[in-house]
Amino acid sequence: MATENYTPDEKDFSILRILQKDAKLSVRDVANKINLSPTPTHERIKRMEKLGIIKEYTTVVDRKKVNKGMMVICMIALNVHNKKTAGKFIEEVEKLNEVVEFYNISGDFDFMLKILAPNMDEFHQFFVNKLSEIEGIGQTKSIFVMNSIKESAQIL
Secondary structure, three states: OOEOOEOOOHHHHHHHHHHHHOOOOOHHHHHHHHOOOHHHHHHHHHHHHHOOOOOOOOOOOOHHHHOOOEEEEEEEEEOOOOHHHHHHHHHHHOOOOOEEEEEEOOOOOOEEEEEEEOOHHHHHHHHHHOHHHOOOEEEEEEEEOOOOOOOOOOOO
């Protein structure tokens, strides 16, 4: 994983692991955990931010506690496979707040969406009034998640 002639070393990976678990830690706390002084730790963090290795800092919210308890994985195949149709579809889906993850995939379907809704009625309204109104959809398959076994944004 090299970026602009910069390859993260083990100290950088240690910083990333720590920040993925708790991005609110101070630079001093991170530095103490990796046995490095605060100034070079801060420089490493700033370099990784500038290079886009660290994309953003975010808060993980319990979806059930904010009335988004239903999770649906929706697979979509387009009826026409060309750049214009796919581009318009992507543009429209990106506007939908209910869609929290969106992937272009291979296989029988072209796209996979992770959708959050308060309940089945709200999902149905979203599906009928928003998602299915987007031009270019040929086939859909919705998978309703019964229980989340593991959810994580940590990649290291």
